[in-house]
Amino acid sequence: xxxxxxxxxKDLFREITRGGDIDxxxxxxxxxxxxxxxxxxxxxxxxxxxxxxxxxxxxFANDNKIDLxxxxxxxxxxxxxxxxxxxxxLKAIISKKYxxxxxxxxxxxxxxxxxxxxxxxxIGFISALSHKxxxxxxxxxxxxTGMLKPCLHYNSGVNLNDLLKKNVTxxxxxxxxxxxxxxxxxxxxxxxxxxxxxxxxxxxxxGG
Ligand code: SF4
Numbered sequence: 181x182x183x184x185x186x187x188x189x190k191d192l193f194r195e196i197t198r199g200g201d202i203d204x205x206x207x208x209x210x211x212x213x214x215x216x217x218x219x220x221x222x223x224x225x226x227x228x229x230x231x232x233x234x235x236x237x238x239x240f241a242n243d244n245k246i247d248l249x250x251x252x253x254x255x256x257x258x259x260x261x262x263x264x265x266x267x268x269x270l271k272a273i274i275s276k277k278y279x280x281x282x283x284x285x286x287x288x289x290x291x292x293x294x295x296x297x298x299x300x301x302x303i304g305f306i307s308a309l310s311h312k313x314x315x316x317x318x319x320x321x322x323x324x325t326g327m328l329k330p331c332l333h334y335n336s337g338v339n340l341n342d343l344l345k346k347n348v349t350x351x352x353x354x355x356x357x358x359x360x361x362x363x364x365x366x367x368x369x370x371x372x373x374x375x376x377x378x379x380x381x382x383x384x385x386x387g388g
Contacts, residue, residue, distance in 0.1 A: 181212060182220045187233035188240050221248045225265040234273055242301050249291050249304035255370055257382040267307040314367035323387055330360050333368035335379045
């Protein structure tokens with residue numbers, strides 16, 4: 181299970197999540213660990229919002245032996261109002277406190293991982309802008325409305341739900357899925373404000 185957790189501070193958590201209770205999250209983590217369910221924590225650090233939570237998040241993850249991944253904020257929809265703390269700045273903060281970061285090979289999703297001198301957990305980074313990883317992308321996304329998106333950051337896709345309602349055969353649907361894969365965009369254009377095919381829905385609406 182991947183947990184989104186952007187801070188440990190109770191009040192800030194309530195503010196960021198508009199009413200959330202960190203104690204319930206921590207209880208959920210303990211219960212999942214009791215059942216031996218593997219967990220990962222995903223944190224998005226934003227300038228002026230939760231920068232002070234970087235070390236508390238690492239301490240929490242390390243104490244609970246859960247790998248932690250920092251996801252760089254992507255400038256989409258309301259997220260454009262905030263500024264990301266970039267991977268290199270996070271690494272500087274981490275190495276100052278915990279010692280050297282050594283990159284390790286973990287072939288698992290878009291994150292690249294580090295072992296840190298004085299931490300027992302792995303720290304990962306998913307940095308769509310500062311360390312673009314589209315060249316290795318093998319992802320498609322199927323939204324809750326049935327839209328198959330070849331790239332998270334394009335406003336294009338094919339609605340499989342509509343096709344199913346039209347009694348299109350399985351073979352035809354398979355051909356459409358293959359075609360979507362073969363025409364997968366090479367990379368996102370998040371850094372280009374003027375790019376016309378850019379997805380601008382919030383990440384929560386496209387399953388991010
Ligand atoms: S190609 Fe699209 S979905 Fe794949 S990593 Fe890049 S932005 Fe994400």
